[in-house]
Amino acid sequence: MFSPHKDFLAHTLANAGAEHSASHSILSAGTEVTFLDTGIIRFEPNTAATTSLVISCGVHGNETAPIEIVNKIISDLLDEEQKCTQRVLFIFGNPLAMVAGERFVDINMNRLFCGDWQHNDLTLPEVKRAAKLEAYVANFFAEEPVTVTQRLHCDCHTAIRESARQKFAVYPFVEGRELPQSQQDFLAQAQVNTVLLQRKPANTFSSFTSLKQQAESFTLELGKARPFGENNLREFTGIDNTLRKLIAGEPLPTCMEGAVEAFEVCHEVNRSSEAWQFFIADDVANFTEFKTGALIEQDGEREYRVGDAPEYIVFPNPKVPVGHRAGLMLKKVGL
């Protein structure tokens, strides 16, 4: 299917940006495989599937560990060493950035979803790719048989920054939605014990599947970004095993109470002027804890200090332009 390349990843890297015509094959167990586009492949079992599962990675091209994990799962499916009882759509999000070994080439793709690509330069490859990914995912869900009762999407990333909590999930905001037990079980099984509950709509890939496609979805930050071949894949066995169980249709055990800790944003740090000061060191890890009263930011009369309970910083970046978000302060919340 990937000839002359040895696997899906090698094919994707060799054909990034090339035109692709879809091809089909049927595995001996009856699973239909459709190679839809460069970096996009679908598996459909011929039995009554109950789940449509989208597994994406490489939306940021230098976040290689999940790409290597997913590539191996695809090889095992094609070799029929991995059982397949559910529908699965695999996506390597940004092949051109993967080739470049960069987070992105022209524009951060994970800010282009929920139709935001329409407001950008449509000649840019990443803008076109985001539009295509939305279409492939929408078609994948639209074509599901009536037996399917759940839609899932895991968008797998690794972070640039160190994190006091090495693995964490971001759960997109959908009005009135709470994190269900089944998704807590998924996170615990994948050894992702921290979840950030978003409280307003975003334009990430997982927000698209949650908001526009009624999927249960996560952006998963699974560790530190490293170049291809330099990852310690043992750090990723939790997500590897859990994705394989979902694909095989095996039930996930119910997690212990407290296995997953939830956080929400309590303050957006804003670089409000040239005089603005930020009191967090450049190299501080995500989820570093700050105690009550700690001064976080100050701009003339305006200052922000940690409130009555400890707060935690994520995505600090004081080098943003004036008027932009320079980090988020979180607090713990119950599930």
Ligand SMILES: [Zn+2]
């Ligand atoms: Zn990423």
